[in-house]
Amino acid sequence: MTPIVSVVIPVFNRADLVGAAVQSVLDQKGIPFEILLVDDASTDDLGATVARFPGAPLSVLRHAVNSGAAGARNTGIAAARGDWIAFLDSDDIWLPGKLEQQLAFLTSRGLSAGCTDYYIRRALDTEEVEERLLAYKEELTLRDLVWGCYVSPGATLMVRREVWDEVGPLDPAYRRFEDWDWLMRFSRRHRLGMLAQPLSCVRFSAPPARQQVTEGLMRLEVRYGSLLAKESPDLARRFRAGIAMERAAMAFRDRKPLIAAWHVLHSLALVPISNLAFAKVVAPRVRGAAYGGTRPRVILPGRPSASS
The missing domain is CATH 3.90.550.10 (Spore Coat Polysaccharide Biosynthesis Protein SpsA; Chain A)
Structure with a gap:
């Protein structure tokens, strides 16, 4: 077949x-x-x-x-x-x-x-x-x-x-x-x-290699930064804000909170309202902190719990 x-x-x-x-x-x-x-x-x-x-x-x-x-x-x-x-x-x-x-x-x-x-x-x-x-x-x-x-x-x-x-x-x-x-x-x-x-x-296993993240973000900026700026300044700002938030996430994984905070602020300066990258990267970590460092969990549907 x-x-x-x-x-x-x-x-x-x-x-x-x-x-x-x-x-x-x-x-x-x-x-x-x-x-x-x-x-x-x-x-x-x-x-x-x-x-x-x-x-x-x-x-x-x-x-x-x-x-x-x-x-x-x-x-x-x-x-x-x-x-x-x-x-x-x-x-x-x-x-x-x-x-x-x-x-x-x-x-x-x-x-x-x-x-x-x-x-x-x-x-x-x-x-x-x-x-x-x-x-x-x-x-x-x-x-x-x-x-x-x-x-x-x-x-x-x-x-x-x-x-x-x-x-x-x-x-x-x-x-x-x-x-x-x-x-x-x-x-x-x-x-x-x-x-x-x-x-x-x-x-979610081991975090990605820092060099791979850095090189990937640089390639994306080279490929799309100028292109989006010519086509739509609004899209270009959103893209740059997304890149900044990825750098914040990398700094967070590296346990460099001040650098992470700088990139978060940079992202919010570019797009202060309706910043989707902030909602996807930072907000989940804030919610996790509210739960004592963990997030609400469920048992994977269709599978038994560890106690069953």
């Missing part, structure tokens, strides 16, 4: 985690799919994990040299046969019904791509998760996406293959923010659907 959806999962040295991601795809019902697992030059025993799924619609594509998430996803998409492409990171999982519900949402609205809300899991030894309800409208444009990449496309994005080909592949020069770059290109021509229902669970 020809797949309707091609699910691309890049993996690098996560043989212990990717099995759960694959199983969460195999648990999807009602939509013919294929899984393209792209081994980005792993050195662990990924083969043993793959062997747990005999007869599954699963293909493994191997890189001899590590090329990063962008290059790995591009390899998977080049081999895809489906009308739709869906992304899943190797340490994340989908909830039951994700494919069917998201595809129905997109097709009913005539949209060519979309993301969903998601849960956040900060530890592997618990089924407790934090709800990440993004409070976006159902259709996003460039005006929304210049703020940053808060929709977790690595675990939630689904896009028509023909539109992917039109927009072009992920840029492998980015080791961070390659998804933000792609969404910026996409949203110059298309609307991004946003299904306000958590259908993925995203694991």
Whole structure:
């Protein structure tokens, strides 16, 4: 049977985690799919994990040299046969019904791509998760996406293959923010659907390498700063405010509160009212502090609690 959806999962040295991601795809019902697992030059025993799924619609594509998430996803998409492409990171999982519900949402609205809300899991030894309800409208444009990449496309994005080909592949020069770059290109021509229902669970692991974040933000500024300034000063200010908030987040992770505060103030100086980046980056941390350093948690739907 020809797949309707091609699910691309890049993996690098996560043989212990990717099995759960694959199983969460195999648990999807009602939509013919294929899984393209792209081994980005792993050195662990990924083969043993793959062997747990005999007869599954699963293909493994191997890189001899590590090329990063962008290059790995591009390899998977080049081999895809489906009308739709869906992304899943190797340490994340989908909830039951994700494919069917998201595809129905997109097709009913005539949209060519979309993301969903998601849960956040900060530890592997618990089924407790934090709800990440993004409070976006159902259709996003460039005006929304210049703020940053808060929709977790690595675990939630689904896009028509023909539109992917039109927009072009992920840029492998980015080791961070390659998804933000792609969404910026996409949203110059298309609307991004946003299904306000958590259908993925995203694991927050080690923070990204500082150099990758710094280089990614610089590439984005070079590519879009002048372009947006010529087209729309308002969009350019929003974009610069989003970049500043990403730098604030990086300083926060580095435990440099004064530098983080400076970047937050810079962002608010650029866009003092309706600053979406502030709402997505700073406000959750403030709410977390109000809960004694943690955020309200729930048990991942469809899974037992640790005490059961």
